[in-house]
Every structure is written in C-alpha cells, then in structure tokens.
Amino acid sequence: MSDLILFWHRRDLRISDNTGLAAARQRSAKVVGVFCLDPNILERDDVAPVRVTYMIGCLQALQQRYAQAGSQLLILHANPTQAIPALAVALGAKAVFWNWDVEPYSQERDRTIISALQEKGIEFLENNWDQILHAPEDIRTGSNQPYTVYTPFWKNWISKPKAEPVETLENAEGLTEKETEIAKSAGVIELPLAKDLGFVWDGELIIAPGEEAAQERLEEFCDRAINEYQEQRNFPAVDGTSRLSAALKFGAISIRKVWQATQEALENSRSEETQTNIRTWQQELAWREFYQHAMYNFPELAAGAYRDAFKNFPWEINQEHFQAWCEGRTGYPIVDAAMRQMNEIGWMHNRCRMIVANFLTKDLLINPQMGEKYFMQKLIDGDLSANNGGWQWSASSGMDPKPVRIFNPASQAQKFDPEGEYIRQWVPELRSFDTEYLVTGKITPLERQAVGYPDPIVDHKLQQKMFKERYQQQKVQPLG
Numbered sequence: 001m002s003d004l005i006l007f008w009h010r011r012d013l014r015i016s017d018n019t020g021l022a023a024a025r026q027r028s029a030k031v032v033g034v035f036c037l038d039p040n041i042l043e044r045d046d047v048a049p050v051r052v053t054y055m056i057g058c059l060q061a062l063q064q065r066y067a068q069a070g071s072q073l074l075i076l077h078a079n080p081t082q083a084i085p086a087l088a089v090a091l092g093a094k095a096v097f098w099n100w101d102v103e104p105y106s107q108e109r110d111r112t113i114i115s116a117l118q119e120k121g122i123e124f125l126e127n128n129w130d131q132i133l134h135a136p137e138d139i140r141t142g143s144n145q146p147y148t149v150y151t152p153f154w155k156n157w158i159s160k161p162k163a164e165p166v167e168t169l170e171n172a173e174g175l176t177e178k179e180t181e182i183a184k185s186a187g188v189i190e191l192p193l194a195k196d197l198g199f200v201w202d203g204e205l206i207i208a209p210g211e212e213a214a215q216e217r218l219e220e221f222c223d224r225a226i227n228e229y230q231e232q233r234n235f236p237a238v239d240g241t242s243r244l245s246a247a248l249k250f251g252a253i254s255i256r257k258v259w260q261a262t263q264e265a266l267e268n269s270r271s272e273e274t275q276t277n278i279r280t281w282q283q284e285l286a287w288r289e290f291y292q293h294a295m296y297n298f299p300e301l302a303a304g305a306y307r308d309a310f311k312n313f314p315w316e317i318n319q320e321h322f323q324a325w326c327e328g329r330t331g332y333p334i335v336d337a338a339m340r341q342m343n344e345i346g347w348m349h350n351r352c353r354m355i356v357a358n359f360l361t362k363d364l365l366i367n368p369q370m371g372e373k374y375f376m377q378k379l380i381d382g383d384l385s386a387n388n389g390g391w392q393w394s395a396s397s398g399m400d401p402k403p404v405r406i407f408n409p410a411s412q413a414q415k416f417d418p419e420g421e422y423i424r425q426w427v428p429e430l431r432s433f434d435t436e437y438l439v440t441g442k443i444t445p446l447e448r449q450a451v452g453y454p455d456p457i458v459d460h461k462l463q464q465k466m467f468k469e470r471y472q473q474q475k476v477q478p479l480g
C-alpha cells in the first residue's frame, strides 16, 4: 500500500499546475487533499461575504476535481495548528505538503505546524513557493537586499527565466472507508455553504468559482482584451481588464499558466504596439509579486505606514465623513460611483481604487488603514499584500519614490470617464445630467437636492492644502 500524503490547500484551490501537489503525487499515489476553514481568519472583522462565497464555490469545484482524479478533498473547521497535525497523526500520514505563503499570519502558523509535525516524525515540504513566479530570495538588489522600488524590481524580475507549469493530479488513491471514518473522528466535516458560516452574498460573482472558470476567463481575456490592455485598462466604463484577481488570490488559476498565456500572446503578436500592451499586463502581474515580496520581507507593512513621515501622521477622526465615503455619498460623482460599484458587486476597477483611496487619505485626511480594512470587508479579491500595497501607494506612506501624489477627482473623471458612462451606471440619480457637469461635479446645490444627491462633503482645494501642510510638518518634525 502507498504512503499517505496529505496535501493542505490554502490559496491554491486547484489540482492543475500546483507545485506542492505535484511534488506529493511524485512521492506517492495516495494523495488526499485537505482544506481547513480557519476560525482565526473567518472570525476576523475584515472578511467579505462575497470572498467567502467565491472561496466555498472554489472548494466545491475542487472536491469534484479530486473525485475525478480518484481521491478526495477533506474539510476541517478548526484551528489548523492543532487540526492539521492531529489529522495527519490519526490517518498515519507519512507527510503533509503545502505551498508557502508570504503573509505574517501564515508564516507564524506554518512554523507552529512544522514543529508539531517534526515532533511526530511527519515530513513536510520546505520552502515550496507556488503562488509567485520567483521566490523572495531570488529577486534581490546587487547588494543582496530586498527591493523597495518597483522599477528596478521589475527589470530584475523580467530578466529571470520563469518556471513551466507542472503536471495535473491524476490517477491518485483516496482514503479507504475505514480511514474515512477515522478522518471524521479527527474532525473532518461536509463542506458547508458560505451562509452556514454566517456569510450571505446574494449578488452575482464577477467570476465563477473554480479552476475551469478561471482558465476560461484567462483565454477569453487573451482573445478579447490583452492586445489593447494598455489603452483600455484605465477606463472603468470599459471591460478592459481580466477580472482574474479573485482567481489569482485563491489560486483557482496558477500564475505559471497565466504567465505562459502572456508569453504565447507575445509570440503571436504582430506589432510593437500589441507587444507593449501585453508587456503592460505582465507588469501588473509583477506588481502583484512586488507586493507579495514586500510583505514577506517587511512584515511590518501589515501594521502601518512604511515611511517615517506617516508613522504618526495626524489623521482626522471623522466618522461621518468615513461613513459617507463607504456608502458612496461624498458628493464627488466619480468617488461615489466607485464605492457603490464595490458595495454592489464586490469588485472595483483599479483606476477607481486609486481615486477613492487617494480621496480618503488626501481629501478627507482619514487614516488609510480604515480604508484598507473597508476594502477587505467588501472585495472578492481582498488580499493583504495587494491591498496594503495599493493603499500605501495611494496614501504616499509606502514604497513609492514619489513623495506625495494628490489626485483631483474631477480631473480624474474627465480623463478616465470622459463620457460619464461609469458615473451614470453606478450613480443613477445623476443619469440625466449633461456629461460636463456630471464629470466635473459642477452640479448646483439645488440640482443636487432635486435628485437627492449630496453636496460635496469637503472642498478639494482646501483639503489638499491642509494635507500638504501636515505632511511638511511631519517631514520636519514628526509627532512622537
């Protein structure tokens, strides 16, 4: 009989091109998957119902994939530091394999589990990176330091050869009936629905769960939009981006397959212009990796500002303004459209993420950590590294060589929603206004009142002046 290897899935909810899973299958035919619904994560106050709904959908799909491959995916709902080693011991597993993760919580959890497994003489797989194309140790400066600036990171990252996809799990052996009973006594349960866990999402999902849907989306994006990505990606009314972020976050698709698709698109492209578009999309994949490496190398990023000038910044405490921002009632049409898009569909266009994050921090002078958390409570793709990176960039508190970046919401709307289509879609009460008024936000108080749309809650010019003054003060003499 083959040795049992448990493969612990975390953010790699697929059986195709999964490096840790393929390594397990090479060692033994008897590979059984396990996923642990972790109360330490699910009981936090920044979990979005839409994200859990997508994740549970991916797990349902993964269970089917395991069944097709001849094995099972087991589900636990418990603290993994106890439940994973306990299950391995109960089943007499030879090894527990998993793919590594950059987040501080995962790092600490995994260290505890490794100690427990070592104590029981159970093997594990060391330093196995799957969700990124290059391990953090592989992309370093000439003096062997982690990068803190994106452009040199990109140059180094793009110059390195990328790994090919690995084999899909097949012809595996699952648990016997007796072992299945043992697994149940060790805490294995039926996969619950998101609502059983207290997360209700009635809306549609912007991407269907599971690896097949993710693969289809990738192919569709490569056929439809990758060749025009650079020209279209900044216009929120245009469906010009991939909407693969949730699939990448949960690993419903592998980064190697995504990379391979971009390389094929490059090979098939006939003009330099098309190649530039494809390269720009590759750069976004590199941003994703830049922020993951940053989180791994500087875990303190998760706790607050990276730059000194923002460590004790005198942010405003204004619950009313924060609430207006959350609900899309700031009186700035582009900001409100974006917040309503996220509240309604659980996803927001990247250009708009930058606009609303800039508005919260530079116009409302509210602590970016509040916005970061609200995003996590709403986004289907909410991800610590990317979200933190995006917020630190927008707040100017992070790894960005430009000292302070201030967006004017009206100019952003004029440039990126010139016909007001996006605003009309998400702020229906403004639909009948002329585009010019809509986009610049120059609607009179009476007109606003007539359609029930609020006056601007702050004056952009005054607020940006105040922000700059506070910033200068912090640069000279930070509050201690």
Ligand SMILES: Cc1cc2nc3c(=O)[nH]c(=O)nc-3n(C[C@H](O)[C@H](O)[C@H](O)COP(=O)(O)OP(=O)(O)OC[C@H]3O[C@@H](n4cnc5c(N)ncnc54)[C@H](O)[C@@H]3O)c2cc1C
Binding pocket: 233, 241, 242, 243, 244, 245, 246, 248, 249, 284, 285, 287, 288, 289, 291, 348, 349, 350, 351, 353, 354, 357, 375, 379, 381, 382, 383, 384, 386, 387, 388, 389, 390, 391, 394
């Ligand atoms: C304030 C703020 C918060 C953000 N929060 C998140 C988040 O929680 N989760 C998340 O996945 N992305 C986040 N982003 C990055 C980006 O907005 C989304 O990845 C993107 O909008 C997802 O849409 P897409 O899949 O169509 O992207 P595409 O344009 O098709 O890009 C392809 C993929 O590249 C990655 N990517 C693209 N842009 C970035 C970026 N700037 N940083 C990191 N990765 C990127 C994503 O995985 C994305 O799916 C945030 C950006 C900002 C400014």
